[in-house]
Each structure stands twice: as structure tokens, then as C-alpha cells.
Amino acid sequence: DADVTQTPRNRITKTGKRIMLECSQTKGHDRMYWYRQDPGLGLRLIYYSFDVKDINKGEISDGYSVSRQAQAKFSLSLESAIPNQTALYFCATSDRDFNQPQHFGDGTRLSIL
Amino acid sequence: DQQVKQNSPSLSVQEGRISILNCDYTNSMFDYFLWYKKYPAEGPTFLISISSIKDKNEDGRFTVFLNKSAKHLSLHIVPSQPGDSAVYFCAASAYGNEKLTFGTGTRLTIIP
Numbered sequence: 001d002a003d004v005t006q007t008p009r010n011r012i013t014k015t016g017k018r019i020m021l022e023c024s025q026t027k028g029h030d031r032m033y034w035y036r037q038d039p040g041l042g043l044r045l046i047y048y049s050f051d052v053k054d055i056n057k058g059e060i061s062d063g064y065s066v067s068r069q070a071q072a073k074f075s076l077s078l079e080s081a082i083p084n085q086t087a088l089y090f091c092a093t094s095d096r097d098f099n100q101p102q103h104f105g106d107g108t109r110l111s112i113l
Numbered sequence: 114d115q116q117v118k119q120n121s122p123s124l125s126v127q128e129g130r131i132s133i134l135n136c137d138y139t140n141s142m143f144d145y146f147l148w149y150k151k152y153p154a155e156g157p158t159f160l161i162s163i164s165s166i167k168d169k170n171e172d173g174r175f176t177v178f179l180n181k182s183a184k185h186l187s188l189h190i191v192p193s194q195p196g197d198s199a200v201y202f203c204a205a206s207a208y209g210n211e212k213l214t215f216g217t218g219t220r221l222t223i224i225p
Binding site for chain 1: 147215
């Protein structure tokens with residue numbers, strides 16, 4: 001979805017480095033999410049935010065932190081990257097109304113050596 | 114514990130025929146179900162959804178069926194077209210909880 005922009009699209013870094021992945025959206029949605037995808041495991045939720053002051057852990061939040069800088073911006077940080085955090089990361093947004101689909105960015109491919 | 118399961122990693126279908134993708138779930142609290150399509154190097158794209166008060170939802174060539182007693186949903190694509198070749202994920206959420214739980218995906222290949 002072109003209205004959800006993730007940067008960078010690809011990143012290679014070394015173990016122990018701090019990394020920030022950024023997500024911005026022009027859909028005007030209140031809710032934003034970070035997922036990671038690993039081969040054979042589908043998408044798993046890392047963190048989610050229902051508004052600027054609301055941050056919640058997902059099922060695999062260990063080793064990650066997030067910041068909701070504005071309604072339109074939600075960043076994911078790896079404080080000290082490790083190789084098993086190598087994955088495809090997706091940001092998503094959704095409207096606050098009941099039963100609304102999430103809309104995804106095109107992902108960041110992160111490799112940690 | 115995989116609460117949403119897609120047991121077929123891949124499926125090949127002739128162009129023009131029906132594609133049927135299946136998904137099973139274990140959490141009885143799930144009441145909203147979605148299908149997403151994903152092309153390489155792109156994010157998942159929302160395709161179609163269904164709430165638990167319905168057993169069928171149709172949108173053009175795509176129909177989703179929900180069997181609550183069996184905890185099973187399926188996506189039918191008729192007729193299948195080459196552009197339908199992609200990975201398909203089913204996902205589910207429970208009322209008041211907008212977190213989605215995804216299946217592992219099924220790679221659909223449409224053979225011309």
C-alpha cells in the first residue's frame with residue numbers, strides 16, 4: 001500500500017548495532033502495528049499502538065522497542081541487534097472502527113551478520 | 114501454539130479453474146477473518162473478510178466461506194487467472210482485540 005511507507009527497504013548490519021526502522025502513513029489511521037515475517041512462520045506481531053499515547057506489546061516484543069512520534073509515524077528499534085532478528089519487517093495501519101482490515105507497507109528486509 | 118493454520122504450503126491450479134485455499138483455527142474467540150494476498154517484494158494486500166455472523170462473503174471472483182462449527186474457512190477464486198499467483202495468508206482476530214493472528218501462508222501458482 002503506497003500510503004504506508006517503510007524506510008529503509010533493505011538493511012544489512014552487524015551484531016550489536018542499534019537499528020531503527022521507520023514507518024509513516026498518509027491514511028489518517030489511528031492504529032499502527034509492527035510485524036515480522038520469518039520463512040514458514042507467517043507474520044507475528046511485535047508491537048502495536050492504538051493512538052499516540054497508547055503502546056502495547058505483541059507476541060514477540062523482546063529485543064525490540066517502539067516510538068509513536070505522531071499519528072502518522074511509528075518506528076521500531078532494535079537496541080542491540082542479533083542474528084536471529086534477521087527477518088522481513090512489516091508496518092501496518094488500520095482505522096479505529098470495528099472490524100477494519102489492516103493495510104501494510106512493502107516491508108524492510110533486515111539482515112544481521 | 115499455532116492458532117491459525119494453513120496446512121497446504123502450496124497449490125497449483127490451471128488457469129480458468131477454481132482455486133480453493135483452506136484455513137483452520139483453534140481459538141473460539143475469533144470472530145473476524147481476513148484473507149491477504151502477497152506478491153514478492155511487496156506487503157500483504159487485503160483481499161476479503163468475513164465476520165462470524167455470516168457464513169459467506171463474496172467480492173467479484175473471490176468468495177470466503179466460514180464454517181464456525183468446524184472452525185474452518187476457505188477462499189474460492191473463480192475463475193483463476195495468472196495474476197492470482199501469489200502467497201495467500203488467512204488471519205483472524207477476536208472482538209475488541211484488533212490484533213491479527215496470521216496463518217503461515219499458501220503459495221498459489223496458476224498454470225497458463
